[in-house]
Amino acid sequence: MTMEQSTEIIIKGIAASPGIAIGQAYVYRKHIPHVKMRDVGATETGGEVERLKAALARSAKELQKILTFAEQKLGQQTAKIFEAQMMILEDQILMSAIEQRINGERRNAEFIVMDEISKYKRLMLAAPDEYMHERAHDVDDVMNRIIRNIQDHKLFSRLEGEAIIISESLTPADTVIFSRNQILGYATDLGGTTSHAALLSRSLQIPAVVGLRTVTSQVKTGDFLAVDGYGGVIAVNPTEETLRGLKRKEERFKIFAQHLVSISGLAAETPDHKQIELSANIEFPDEIAFVKEQGAVGVGLYRTESQLIGRSNFPTEEEQYVEYVRVAEEIFPHPVIFRTFDIGGDKVAPDSVREENPFLGWRGIRICLDRPDAFQRQLRALLRASVKKNVRIMFPMISSVREIMEARRLLEESKKQLAAKGIPFDPKIQIGVMIEVPAAAILVDDLAAHVDFFSIGTNDLIQYLLAVDRGNASVASLYQEFNPAVLRTIKMIITAGHKHNKWVGMCGEMAGDPLATVLLIGLGLDEFSVMPSVLPEIKKIIRSIKYKEAKKIAEKVVTMSTEDEIKSYLTEFVRTKLPDIPLQE
Numbered sequence: 001m002t003m004e005q006s007t008e009i010i011i012k013g014i015a016a017s018p019g020i021a022i023g024q025a026y027v028y029r030k031h032i033p034h035v036k037m038r039d040v041g042a043t044e045t046g047g048e049v050e051r052l053k054a055a056l057a058r059s060a061k062e063l064q065k066i067l068t069f070a071e072q073k074l075g076q077q078t079a080k081i082f083e084a085q086m087m088i089l090e091d092q093i094l095m096s097a098i099e100q101r102i103n104g105e106r107r108n109a110e111f112i113v114m115d116e117i118s119k120y121k122r123l124m125l126a127a128p129d130e131y132m133h134e135r136a137h138d139v140d141d142v143m144n145r146i147i148r149n150i151q152d153h154k155l156f157s158r159l160e161g162e163a164i165i166i167s168e169s170l171t172p173a174d175t176v177i178f179s180r181n182q183i184l185g186y187a188t189d190l191g192g193t194t195s196h197a198a199l200l201s202r203s204l205q206i207p208a209v210v211g212l213r214t215v216t217s218q219v220k221t222g223d224f225l226a227v228d229g230y231g232g233v234i235a236v237n238p239t240e241e242t243l244r245g246l247k248r249k250e251e252r253f254k255i256f257a258q259h260l261v262s263i264s265g266l267a268a269e270t271p272d273h274k275q276i277e278l279s280a281n282i283e284f285p286d287e288i289a290f291v292k293e294q295g296a297v298g299v300g301l302y303r304t305e306s307q308l309i310g311r312s313n314f315p316t317e318e319e320q321y322v323e324y325v326r327v328a329e330e331i332f333p334h335p336v337i338f339r340t341f342d343i344g345g346d347k348v349a350p351d352s353v354r355e356e357n358p359f360l361g362w363r364g365i366r367i368c369l370d371r372p373d374a375f376q377r378q379l380r381a382l383l384r385a386s387v388k389k390n391v392r393i394m395f396p397m398i399s400s401v402r403e404i405m406e407a408r409r410l411l412e413e414s415k416k417q418l419a420a421k422g423i424p425f426d427p428k429i430q431i432g433v434m435i436e437v438p439a440a441a442i443l444v445d446d447l448a449a450h451v452d453f454f455s456i457g458t459n460d461l462i463q464y465l466l467a468v469d470r471g472n473a474s475v476a477s478l479y480q481e482f483n484p485a486v487l488r489t490i491k492m493i494i495t496a497g498h499k500h501n502k503w504v505g506m507c508g509e510m511a512g513d514p515l516a517t518v519l520l521i522g523l524g525l526d527e528f529s530v531m532p533s534v535l536p537e538i539k540k541i542i543r544s545i546k547y548k549e550a551k552k553i554a555e556k557v558v559t560m561s562t563e564d565e566i567k568s569y570l571t572e573f574v575r576t577k578l579p580d581i582p583l584q585e
Helices: 045-074 078-090 091-103 111-126 130-150 172-178 195-205 240-261 285-293 304-307 317-331 365-370 374-383 403-421 439-444 442-449 458-466 484-499 514-523 530-543 547-557 563-577
Strands: 010-012 014-017 022-027 162-167 184-186 208-210 222-229 235-237 277-282 297-303 336-339 389-395 430-435 454-455 503-506 527-530
Touching: 010 439, 010 454, 014 195, 022 184, 022 208, 022 240, 045 091, 045 130, 045 484, 078 130, 078 172, 091 111, 091 162, 111 403, 130 172, 130 304, 130 389, 184 195, 184 222, 195 235, 195 317, 208 222, 222 240, 235 317, 240 336, 240 389, 277 285, 277 530, 285 317, 297 304, 297 317, 297 527, 317 336, 317 374, 365 374, 365 403, 374 389, 374 403, 389 403, 389 442, 403 442, 430 439, 430 442, 439 442, 439 458, 442 454, 442 484, 454 458, 454 484, 458 484, 484 514, 514 530, 514 547, 514 563, 527 530, 547 563
Parallel strands: 022 162, 162 184, 184 208, 277 297, 277 527, 297 336, 336 389, 389 430, 430 454, 454 503, 503 527
Antiparallel strands: 010 235, 014 208, 022 222, 222 235
16 A cells, blocks of 8 residues: 555554654554353263373473573563562462362363463452553463463464554563564554563564554554654554654754764753752663663652562562662662552452442551551661662551541651661651652641651652543543643642752653743653653753743743643743754654
8 A cells, every 4th residue: 555545544542662663553453362151971980080190291391481581682681570470370379279279169161261360360450540450461472371371372473574553462482582583663552651561662672552442443564554652653664754853853863863962961950940850750770871871869759569460469568678778779779669568459468359439448548557567577678778868668558637646657667676676777868759659749738747758759640630531532531731720730839848858859751841940840740750751851851041041931831721822831931942852742
């Protein structure tokens, strides 16, 4: 198909991996196992158990091959995604439960596998946070792999020629297997920036756009496509004008990226000497090397939830300590802020319950306070890792003074337990809270007496403040980080924090949005914690705008009454005053 034969179609999604890809589409329709419940006789259950064991062995062999290839191509830490999947296969409690059900219920192996593992998947999908939704897809991938091997279906692995892969979704295994072919780019209906497939695409330097919702129904194999991994857009049958524009954009971004290398070692400081702490959001220890290369001065958000992947219980204190101390030592002398387990609904305890509205349910600090033993294991591990005095602890989902007081009480108990054993720790370890619930934003004055710092989690704060589920296509357009109510709330938080001499940071996605940077500087934000890949760009903006000028911009913006007015004003300012910053189009 040539680009002149059909009308150009533009589909908007989420930018997951930067770059421009132009080429033919290959629509990958994954084989989803079809499972029917089948009763088996008492003499047949042994055969079903053998089918299960053979499938587990074959699945483990497949994953081991993928793991080895991923380690060679991406490094050991990124490949740990597949170790987590291996752990599910090796979970003796889970597999014993499946075997017992086959024998007890006298049903076919694939049905029991689907029914048992789906319980975990449903719990994760019921969670309010995107992170757990993405981990549910990993569980689903393992389940489908086992079932496919029980049913003896072949694994797709080869593709002829160059192609842009179009799919409903891509698992980590899909992404790695496809990378052995000549893949130009990825475009999927589902997924977000935190998906493992997105992470792997970035590691493999393959442009990717996810969350397109309708791409598999609008594109067929052989269609001519352009993928814009910078702007989160794909063009089906792109015009010559579109292609020229994309090539110009790619050139601009490449030149800009080369320039950014020269400032990686410079301070995040405005020309009139306003110091900003610029740090990174990460979830694995091996990301620290890249964080340092990008010029960060610490880790503003270390997500500890990755330790829960593939587990049916909380990790031990020692398991946690080993990871936390490694992170603290590798980032030293810079600080690292560890967020305590931020899980939405209990994914790991055997008595977990399904909730009607998990967005407003049992999550974050609420779970930790209801599980003091598990919470204190984490607190002791963090304290033990703090001996170099660069560890900070942050509590998520705080909505009341009582919660922070109770969390601090458990922290003090943990300190006493370690002191009694002569185990060293930082007695003055800094404690902070995420401001992501509107109640916490209103209570900043009261919370300030109990904390050393605040970090604004814009992802949830915007969602709760505007009553918008950003995963719901019907209302996703109402999720507006530049909504006047959001900006005035952020201003209120920063002003109140400073009144009590507490520093205020931001670890939500808004902190990494170049269009928001000047505004946030002007509002007085002390710390930006962003995805490592955007660190240099944010630093460039900080170093290009005077604080006194940014303050004037912020003062004007908070008087505006619509998001459109605010975005237009900020876009015009950046394009006029900072012309070398390549904003998304």
